[in-house]
Amino acid sequence: MKPGAASRQAVCRPIPPQAAWIPVFRPALPTAERLAPFLAIIDQTRQYSNYGGLVGRFAKRLSETLGLGADGVRPAVSGTLALLGAILASAGRASPDRPLALCPAHTFVATANAAEMAGYQPYFVDVDVNSWLFEPAMARNHPALDRVGLVLAVAPYGQGVEQAAWAAFSRDTGIPVVIDGAATFERLAAFPGELVGQVPVALSLHATKTFSTGEGGAVVCADRGLLDRATAALNFGFNGERISSMPGTNGKMSEYHAAVGLAALEAWPETQAAFDKAAYTYRRQAEAAGCGDRVVTAPRIASCYTLYHARDAVEAAAVENALHAARIEYRHWYGPGLHLEPAFRSAPRDELPNTEQLGRCLIGLPMAPDLSTQEIFRIVAALDAGLRGISGHDEEGNNG
Numbered sequence: 001m002k003p004g005a006a007s008r009q010a011v012c013r014p015i016p017p018q019a020a021w022i023p024v025f026r027p028a029l030p031t032a033e034r035l036a037p038f039l040a041i042i043d044q045t046r047q048y049s050n051y052g053g054l055v056g057r058f059a060k061r062l063s064e065t066l067g068l069g070a071d072g073v074r075p076a077v078s079g080t081l082a083l084l085g086a087i088l089a090s091a092g093r094a095s096p097d098r099p100l101a102l103c104p105a106h107t108f109v110a111t112a113n114a115a116e117m118a119g120y121q122p123y124f125v126d127v128d129v130n131s132w133l134f135e136p137a138m139a140r141n142h143p144a145l146d147r148v149g150l151v152l153a154v155a156p157y158g159q160g161v162e163q164a165a166w167a168a169f170s171r172d173t174g175i176p177v178v179i180d181g182a183a184t185f186e187r188l189a190a191f192p193g194e195l196v197g198q199v200p201v202a203l204s205l206h207a208t209k210t211f212s213t214g215e216g217g218a219v220v221c222a223d224r225g226l227l228d229r230a231t232a233a234l235n236f237g238f239n240g241e242r243i244s245s246m247p248g249t250n251g252k253m254s255e256y257h258a259a260v261g262l263a264a265l266e267a268w269p270e271t272q273a274a275f276d277k278a279a280y281t282y283r284r285q286a287e288a289a290g291c292g293d294r295v296v297t298a299p300r301i302a303s304c305y306t307l308y309h310a311r312d313a314v315e316a317a318a319v320e321n322a323l324h325a326a327r328i329e330y331r332h333w334y335g336p337g338l339h340l341e342p343a344f345r346s347a348p349r350d351e352l353p354n355t356e357q358l359g360r361c362l363i364g365l366p367m368a369p370d371l372s373t374q375e376i377f378r379i380v381a382a383l384d385a386g387l388r389g390i391s392g393h394d395e396e397g398n399n400g
């Protein structure tokens with residue numbers, strides 16, 4: 001929907017014609033200089049993959065960083081493959097009598113991709129409009145439960161998903177649960193007691209996440225046996241010997257990506273401080289502009305995201321037009337809902353009103369560890385311009 005007056009007014013705001021676009025995310029991974037010592041190790045050992053020394057070191061250090069001791073983490077080639085490894089290790093492949101995987105529709109497509117790779121038919125469920133989560137109580141009462149072989153709980157935008165209620169659900173129903181905690185690196189490190197346990201969590205270490213190895217992922221779990229099975233699943237099902245003993249694929253992290261991960265862990269305190277500063281500046285400027293209650297930053301969500309939570313579709317469109325006019329990139333990180341993606345159109349699903357509302361109203365704003373005060377000023381000014389373009393909004397917006 002194109003709001004006529006609102007968009008024209010936004011376009012009329014004075015914007016320097018030569019202003020460079022601000023990208024929605026501007027990752028900063030370790031420099032060549034910081035990588036060099038780790039790459040030199042690879043030159044010496046000439047081990048490039050197959051769970052070599054650097055992957056082992058990275059797994060241990062990541063596990064310690066998350067407060068899980070030495071062996072709570074198994075690296076993977078991506079977050080999507082970490083999900084697949086966790087699924088195969090906990091639920092195995094889909095069975096004919098339980099072919100369905102309950103999957104919230106407000107997530108990134110990878111959640112459903114991983115379920116399909118393990119043979120499950122995704123069944124899309126809605127999320128709570130306030131928590132943005134598919135909650136354990138919603139799963140317990142689901143009418144299709146006797147045909148469900150897997151539940152995917154998603155931690156949207158890096159919010160934590162608590163273990164206790166999902167572990168109880170799994171115990172009571174016998175249905176395995178896997179948490180897509182792609183962007184939860186910071187939350188896991190802050191609350192390992194609540195967020196890590198028997199239910200496996202898949203992390204993404206993709207470049208658009210707060211902590212990254214370029215491409216990468218990890219399975220995080222307190223159950224050592226499950227972690228061993230995930231490791232085997234991501235190595236052709238090989239369990240120690242070259243005998244394929246369970247469903248598997250190649251989802252191993254390479255030594256090169258582990259090198260990036262080790263250098264990124266060394267730089268993590270600086271990275272974290274830089275993201276904190278950007279989030280703080282966003283919050284302060286949004287409050288000054290009267291839209292502090294609509295701009296969502298860390299620590300509620302992961303530092304790689306800043307979201308504008310529009311009240312409705314009209315406000316979302318006005319804000320989007322103003323951002324575009326000011327040459328500011330934005331993104332609906334999870335799209336309109338997985339049920340509206342062509343690949344998943346035919347999947348069974350519930351009514352999804354909250355998914356559709358959140359898909360329209362949660363607008364990803366630019367974020368970067370080095371996002372400058374100047375850039376944030378430009379972004380918040382564009383939000384303000386968009387909001388002023390909606391009649392009657394002014395008085396309302398300034399109350400926040």
Ligand SMILES: *Cc1c(COP(=O)(O)O)cnc(C)c1O
Pocket residue numbers: 078079080081107108110111154155156157180182183203204205206216217
């Ligand atoms: C990033 C992300 C993934 C995919 O991770 P990759 O590392 O890109 O495979 C999956 N689920 C969610 C919710 C994500 O945000």
